[in-house]
Amino acid sequence: MEFKDYYKILGVEPTATADEIKKAYRKLARKYHPDVSKEPNAAQRMSEVNEANTVLSDPEKRAAYDALRQQAAQGPGHEFRPPPNWDAGFEFSDFGRGGGGGYEGDFSDFFEQLFGRARQGRTAHGARHGFGSAAQRGSDHHAKIELDLLDAYQGAERTLTLHGGRLDANGHLVREERTLQVKIPKGVREGQLIRVPGQGAPGAGGGAAGDLLLEVHFRPDPRWRAEGRDVYQPVPVAPWEAELGANIEVVTPSGTVEVKVPAGWKPGRKLRLKGRGIPSNPPGDLYLELSVALPPARTEAERAAYLAFAKAFPRFNPRATQGA
Numbered sequence: 001m002e003f004k005d006y007y008k009i010l011g012v013e014p015t016a017t018a019d020e021i022k023k024a025y026r027k028l029a030r031k032y033h034p035d036v037s038k039e040p041n042a043a044q045r046m047s048e049v050n051e052a053n054t055v056l057s058d059p060e061k062r063a064a065y066d067a068l069r070q071q072a073a074q075g076p077g078h079e080f081r082p083p084p085n086w087d088a089g090f091e092f093s094d095f096g097r098g099g100g101g102g103y104e105g106d107f108s109d110f111f112e113q114l115f116g117r118a119r120q121g122r123t124a125h126g127a128r129h130g131f132g133s134a135a136q137r138g139s140d141h142h143a144k145i146e147l148d149l150l151d152a153y154q155g156a157e158r159t160l161t162l163h164g165g166r167l168d169a170n171g172h173l174v175r176e177e178r179t180l181q182v183k184i185p186k187g188v189r190e191g192q193l194i195r196v197p198g199q200g201a202p203g204a205g206g207g208a209a210g211d212l213l214l215e216v217h218f219r220p221d222p223r224w225r226a227e228g229r230d231v232y233q234p235v236p237v238a239p240w241e242a243e244l245g246a247n248i249e250v251v252t253p254s255g256t257v258e259v260k261v262p263a264g265w266k267p268g269r270k271l272r273l274k275g276r277g278i279p280s281n282p283p284g285d286l287y288l289e290l291s292v293a294l295p296p297a298r299t300e301a302e303r304a305a306y307l308a309f310a311k312a313f314p315r316f317n318p319r320a321t322q323g324a
Helices: 006-010 018-032 042-056 059-071 109-125 149-154 239-244 300-312
Strands: 141-147 156-167 173-184 193-196 212-218 225-227 230-237 246-252 255-261 270-273 286-292
Touching (some): 006 042, 018 042, 042 059, 042 109, 059 156, 141 149, 149 156, 230 239, 239 246, 239 286
Antiparallel strands (some): 156 173, 225 230, 270 286
């Protein structure tokens, strides 16, 4: 996927004011609008201009994009993939795509990777307003947060720092952040929304404030991964444990347990610990993914042990199934 430099597309500097961005967009829109332009690539250029304006005219999207742009050291034209959960901690008040002069269905894969999720979030969890009365409820805000899997097992209270953007009196982008304490409920899952009442946009005319919707994502952890309520944990075993069977101790997210490894090694073997996944009703399961770990032969005695092992199995050929 190619990185899109929206500032270059609009022909403005990264320090441009909102008014400068608006003027640049209008100038390019007059040049490339398909209804009036005679440029051979007018439709494509108009789509790019609309997309750039959609992001740069929205202070919150622009603040998040600027943070990502700093990580794209190679710049536009190079293959680029946003880091996982690159937008964690950025707060958005507009779940939709915002301005851009229409052309809702013609945004690039780059845009969809960055901001398409917010649009989908609006469809499922749209902001509520009190139209038709003097008091209007404030819109809901949305942010992605990263937690440790252990938070889902134990519940927690976390201090979160959320980043956003606004325009000052002169139209310059001002990056903002706020800190709040949030209770993480036990049993929370990947992709689940935690609603924090009253932490969205202020209401109008005496209306209540909106809520803050926190979308949960787990930090990568080599010890385990979650799929829904189920948790998967890699567990290395010694060759003799794998073949002869053994009782071993395993540190799991819910504590240390003793597990029986059946005799007779089978590649891809998993042991299911029922009910030891993410707590819920019903709880998920924990799957131990067994793999054989070979001890290193660093001393003469250890090397001799490997040689004796090889002599004990003279007909064993690990490559016998690969054919001639």
